[in-house]
Amino acid sequence: MSGGIVVVGLGPGNPDQMTPEARDALAEASDFFGYAPYLDRLELAPGQRRHASDNREELSRAGAALEMAASGRSVAVVSGGDAGVFAMAAAVCEAIETGPAAWREVEFRVVPGVTAMLAVAARTGAPLGHDCCAMSLSDNLKPWDLIEARLRAAAGAGFVLAFYNPVSRARPWQLGRAFEILREILPAATPVIFGRAAGRPDERMTITTLREARSDQADMATCVIVGSPETRVIARGGRPPLVYSPRSAGRRTR
Amino acid sequence: MSGGIVVVGLGPGNPDQMTPEARDALAEASDFFGYAPYLDRLELAPGQRRHASDNREELSRAGAALEMAASGRSVAVVSGGDAGVFAMAAAVCEAIETGPAAWREVEFRVVPGVTAMLAVAARTGAPLGHDCCAMSLSDNLKPWDLIEARLRAAAGAGFVLAFYNPVSRARPWQLGRAFEILREILPAATPVIFGRAAGRPDERMTITTLREARSDQADMATCVIVGSPETRVIARGGRPPLVYSPRSAGRRTR
Structure with missing residues (x-):
């Protein structure tokens, strides 16, 4: 054989x-x-x-x-x-x-x-409903400057961002720095999702805003999704809120 | 009930x-x-x-x-x-x-x-092996200017790009225009994959370069992946080539 x-x-x-x-x-x-x-x-x-x-x-x-x-x-x-x-x-x-x-x-x-971002998105609504990027925040295999440049380019152009490898014991500050950069570019109310262990018994989904997001809300099992300026949160009485990125963008009439 | x-x-x-x-x-x-x-x-x-x-x-x-x-x-x-x-x-x-x-x-x-880009990637190697973007090329729900701006931002920052809705009967020129823009930004040898109907009986995977890519190689059932400047093609005797984007980027030593 x-x-x-x-x-x-x-x-x-x-x-x-x-x-x-x-x-x-x-x-x-x-x-x-x-x-x-x-x-x-x-x-x-x-x-x-x-x-x-x-x-x-x-x-x-x-x-x-x-x-x-x-x-x-x-x-x-x-x-x-x-x-x-x-x-x-x-x-x-x-x-x-x-x-x-x-x-x-x-x-x-x-x-x-x-992949993780799809599972996290499914548990919270449709945050990846429009153009989106998947990025690793690990600077083990690429320089941090490149990560910053990509963050600025993608957020500035209106992509939803999904972060893999957001933190680890050896990389404690990178996610916090990423949030700092994004606060310069995106509205403070931009939705942020910490999606931990989606689909597993220890799953935990946290929906917050870029203003409130803290890096200690993530661990190695977390995929972090940061919305675009168009991403919305729907409050629902008695049910968890839904986060979604509309299919239309750029304020064109539908 | x-x-x-x-x-x-x-x-x-x-x-x-x-x-x-x-x-x-x-x-x-x-x-x-x-x-x-x-x-x-x-x-x-x-x-x-x-x-x-x-x-x-x-x-x-x-x-x-x-x-x-x-x-x-x-x-x-x-x-x-x-x-x-x-x-x-x-x-x-x-x-x-x-x-x-x-x-x-x-x-x-x-x-x-x-999702389609994962299935197409799997059939051709690991073209999404590093930071990547998923974009719809349809200008039905967003203005074409915004699509161009996102193309330039993402390609310029080194993301691999995956295009959904690349063409349709009502949208015949958008993919060709996207290739023109990308040729201004990316090396002509950048790998391009036309991944049609991945996993289905009528599957067809075409690997070419940005120089050679033509919009008539795509239809509505195609997901198009455009590599970054770091994406590579491995020739293999007697087997189809593999396309992959290395885990490391920015020429840092591994």
Whole structure:
């Protein structure tokens, strides 16, 4: 049997939000690579082998997975959410490009999933209802100046913003600085959503404003959505408010 | 029984890419609202009623669905891809905000799905591997000047771009104009993907460059992804090339 590698997006965490395509791809694999908390979500069958690694080790994990696939094993590399949004598909591609020529011959497939910003948006209304950006706030792999420039460009042009990797123990100030920058550009009343663990038992959705938003409202499991100047909040008696970004923009008549 | 409304993202079109949560939500509904081609994907049970409407009728469709839900029916409103990305969740929120007060009391839920750009990205590698924007190129609901400004801001800041609604019979020139603008900003060799009907039997993925890209390579079922200056193409002997956007950016050492 010839091996191969499949990079699988597990979805936000609720098993009902993982696609049948992902489930089937996992059933067919012999070896599982990923960040330990994602592997913990899987119920492996006897004979399926687990190769956990820490986060921030994506490239070495990708190389180990490719080496095993090249040796003839059926390898699954798992990511939370979607495999292609701040996740392992890009790391595996990078390893293919920079690794041994034989790795280009390995069968390679990506199985998409529901990425965090979509799950958070669904739980709060339709905040991504118009043009939007997904950004990582981590400056581990890009300079902070570039992140600031992108924040200013995207917010200034009216995009809704979704932040991945908003904070971590090693990156305590970046989200607060991002809010400072955005307060220079956007109205203070702009809606901000802290969407933690969407779809999981410990889910917590917080809707606030840019004026009130504090970085300690986020942790590593949080996706932060910052509205555009057109994003609206609908109060509902007895039900949580809804946040949405209208389909129309720029004050054109509908 | 008290009614309610659920807005469901069906995924890109391959049934294996629809989540179990979406499938279960559809099974529980009595009345189905949506654009006819999306409703055509469903196998309704006896007693489940179909209310098809044309596209560009989103707001009146949302109102009709809410009215029926307020009358006590269990209503599903369906969208292709994800329900919150250029889809029906925002239209239903808009109808709730502007409609009768009773509509705010209706139970409302959104079920997320795999949106087109994720499915297209998965079929071609990891082009959305870093900061990215999703934009609608339709100027039906926003002025073209605003679209141009967003194109310039996002491309200039190094975001990967994903275009929804790139062309239609009524909007023949917008995508070509977008490519012209981007050629002023991005290298001519920037990868461009025309991802048509990802995951469906008539899927067609075309990888080209900004220099070569032509608007007649897209139709209404196409999601177009334009890379950033850092997006790369990996040639592979005997296999299709891979497109990916590296996790690191701005030439920082890794």
